[in-house]
Amino acid sequence: xxxxxxxxxALIGIGLIGxxxxxxxxxxxxxxxxxxxxxxxDSRRVAKELGIVDAAFESPIDAVKGADxxxxxxxxxxxxxxxxxxxxxxxxxxxxxxxGSVKSAVIEAIGPHMPKDxxxxxxxxxxxxxxxxxxxxxxELFINRWxxxxxxxxxxxxxxxxxxxFWTAMGSKVEIMDAEHHDLVLAITSHIPHLIAYNxxxxxDDLEDVTQSEVxxxxxxxxxxxxxxxxxxxxxxxDVFLHNKDAVLEMLGRFTEDLTALQRAIRRDDGETLFxxxxxxxxxxRQIIDAGQETPEPDFGRVHTADDTxxxx
Amino acid sequence: xxxxxxxxxALIGIGLIGxxxxxxxxxxxxxxxxxxxxxxxDSRRVAKELGIVDAAFESPIDAVKGADxxxxxxxxxxxxxxxxxxxxxxxxxxxxxxxGSVKSAVIEAIGPHMPKDxxxxxxxxxxxxxxxxxxxxxxELFINRWxxxxxxxxxxxxxxxxxxxFWTAMGSKVEIMDAEHHDLVLAITSHIPHLIAYNxxxxxDDLEDVTQSEVxxxxxxxxxxxxxxxxxxxxxxxDVFLHNKDAVLEMLGRFTEDLTALQRAIRRDDGETLFxxxxxxxxxxRQIIDAGQETPEPDFGRVHTADDTxxxx
Numbered sequence: 001x002x003x004x005x006x007x008x009x010a011l012i013g014i015g016l017i018g019x020x021x022x023x024x025x026x027x028x029x030x031x032x033x034x035x036x037x038x039x040x041x042d043s044r045r046v047a048k049e050l051g052i053v054d055a056a057f058e059s060p061i062d063a064v065k066g067a068d069x070x071x072x073x074x075x076x077x078x079x080x081x082x083x084x085x086x087x088x089x090x091x092x093x094x095x096x097x098x099x100g101s102v103k104s105a106v107i108e109a110i111g112p113h114m115p116k117d118x119x120x121x122x123x124x125x126x127x128x129x130x131x132x133x134x135x136x137x138x139x140e141l142f143i144n145r146w147x148x149x150x151x152x153x154x155x156x157x158x159x160x161x162x163x164x165x166f167w168t169a170m171g172s173k174v175e176i177m178d179a180e181h182h183d184l185v186l187a188i189t190s191h192i193p194h195l196i197a198y199n200x201x202x203x204x205d206d207l208e209d210v211t212q213s214e215v216x217x218x219x220x221x222x223x224x225x226x227x228x229x230x231x232x233x234x235x236x237x238x239d240v241f242l243h244n245k246d247a248v249l250e251m252l253g254r255f256t257e258d259l260t261a262l263q264r265a266i267r268r269d270d271g272e273t274l275f276x277x278x279x280x281x282x283x284x285x286r287q288i289i290d291a292g293q294e295t296p297e298p299d300f301g302r303v304h305t306a307d308d309t310x311x312x313x
Numbered sequence: 314x315x316x317x318x319x320x321x322x323a324l325i326g327i328g329l330i331g332x333x334x335x336x337x338x339x340x341x342x343x344x345x346x347x348x349x350x351x352x353x354x355d356s357r358r359v360a361k362e363l364g365i366v367d368a369a370f371e372s373p374i375d376a377v378k379g380a381d382x383x384x385x386x387x388x389x390x391x392x393x394x395x396x397x398x399x400x401x402x403x404x405x406x407x408x409x410x411x412x413g414s415v416k417s418a419v420i421e422a423i424g425p426h427m428p429k430d431x432x433x434x435x436x437x438x439x440x441x442x443x444x445x446x447x448x449x450x451x452x453e454l455f456i457n458r459w460x461x462x463x464x465x466x467x468x469x470x471x472x473x474x475x476x477x478x479f480w481t482a483m484g485s486k487v488e489i490m491d492a493e494h495h496d497l498v499l500a501i502t503s504h505i506p507h508l509i510a511y512n513x514x515x516x517x518d519d520l521e522d523v524t525q526s527e528v529x530x531x532x533x534x535x536x537x538x539x540x541x542x543x544x545x546x547x548x549x550x551x552d553v554f555l556h557n558k559d560a561v562l563e564m565l566g567r568f569t570e571d572l573t574a575l576q577r578a579i580r581r582d583d584g585e586t587l588f589x590x591x592x593x594x595x596x597x598x599r600q601i602i603d604a605g606q607e608t609p610e611p612d613f614g615r616v617h618t619a620d621d622t623x624x625x626x
Contacts, residue, residue: 004518007591012316014603030465037548044529059474068571077584080365101534109514126361126533126534127530127533128534129611129612130598130611130612131611134549134612138471138617140617141617142405143617145444145533146530146531146533148531149391154464158323160537175530181412183536184522185527185531186534187486188516188517188520188528188536189517189523189527189528189531189532189534189535189536190531190534190535190536190567191515191535191539192513193513193534193535193536193539194535195572195575196409196509196513196572197535197538197594198506198591198594199572199592200392200506200509200568200570201499201593201594202568202570202571202590202593202594202597203505203564203571204501204502204597205593206567207501207567207598209497210497210498210501210502212500212597212600214502215498215501215502215597216497216597216600216601216604216606217488217604217606218439218459218461218502218503219502219505219604219606219607220439220440220458220459220502220506220606220607221414221439221441221499221502221506222502222503222506222510222542223501223502223503223506223540224598224601225506225510225538225541225605226506226538226608227594227597227598228538228598229535230540230591230594230595230597230598231341231594231595231598232590233592234588234592235588237587237591238584238588239584240582240588241582242579243580243589245579245582248579249576249580251422251516252572252576252579253514254511254519254520255452255513255516256330256572258512258571259349259508259569260563261503261507262508262511262512263562265564266554266555266558266561266562266565267557267558267562269558271551271552272389272556274357274487274547274550274551274555275510275547275551277388277511277515278511278543278545278547278550279547280514280515280518280541281511281514281515281518281543281544282544284514284517284518284525284528284529284540284543284544285443285514285537285540285541285544287525287529288529288532288537288540291529291530291532293529293530293532294532294533294537294540295480295615295616297424298442298443298444298449299442299443299541300541300615301613301614301616302607302608302613302614303453303608304451304453304456304616308410
């Protein structure tokens, strides 16, 4: 593995992802100094109290000064302005990357502002939990998860190699991909799942003839599985859908077509069609488990014990 | 708690639910003898090897002979024929119940065959995992989960009390409900979640421009959460949709309407609508966790460690 060490890492935003990077970088000693910028005094205070950064600034310009690695870790909608603001303060040879769940729109937002002597490499760690904020992060978040880099002609090969080594050192598997293809792949593996999870939770909340208390009580029938990703950060996800519109609408169209076919099969008592569709899906889960992207235990490994309150603590 | 003890429990079907009941009944000594009927020789052999039943029969008629509690634990579509076959062999005063995820159709299928001197009480444990078969069961499955009973005028109050005590002894919380209302509540908390999970896994599998290998690699972005319930037993779920058609189509109509509104908001760059819908859902998850129906840990408590292969073993 390539030895990798940065002088000063600047994290713009210190939420779940930013704070997980800070912890992993510290654990693996990948930077001599870690600083962050955060909009709220509360986030800056928490980040400092947790000891995951050496300094926390309100201004992103102060954070990027002297940094040789800058990572944008805020919602995608903020990237354009942040890039414009910080660009004049970026040092020659600095690597600039991000963690946004969409890549084409990020290239459009950040790319034009980047000085020629800076290496800009868009990135996306396919990892996360439903929690938000600096206290929610943990150093192990990226282990065995994919880090997708979508270089856009604004970085040297050496810089891409160094950033690859950085993510590899935190436990990630790194894949290089075209930004447009990334956005299509993530639309189906991440964006549509979040959209329909948010949607069903909303549908259930709006019913007149089923009470919210009933939805909660009987959620173990399947509904509760959807509430996890529907508890994700609303600002982040608003920005994902606004910035990956074409791919999301394309995949949503396919999802709806398929759902209409299922609806038709139910209406027509077509058990054979239902059985055939329901039989295809076990193999895919098996492969996800075999690929180390999911736990093989029933019920996600949720604990069932005599004094079970569905917690492990 | 009422003391409860049956002479002979007959489980018709010994899959995930049947075998979990057998284990829990044995652990809490709720029956002197446990027998089962199973269609395949393999299921009968496994059930006996696991020591969870005292005898396993091919014929459901042999199983119910001498039983004072009979529980149908096969897919709903089999209930009518099983009820017709076994009715003449049922003893006076026997309690007959089931574990089907739909209740109105079950009352129609079983009710007419039941002798007058038998207590028939439809039931539904809102519990399960994505695994199937006699080896997949465990005694703790029903702890803190709701057992819904939908008496239909074919049982004495004493019989309902005895069955309530039986489920309570296995750790369940028991609720009495009207069958029609049950079917509406479960349509949104269980049936629609399964349908859309099966659907998105199918959609992803059918794409031409995103490979199956990509879907699997990047499934940690959200998709993998849906594959759990989409790995559930296809026969069981085919029968659920065929037997709860009206409620499922009603709820599916609402889900699709809401999804169309989200689609429209994305197309029109209406970030405010997206943000408002995405902000409503955290509170519901919090309440599900507070009600003991879900783990509070991020990522369902999936393990993240240095040598993580997403397993706990």
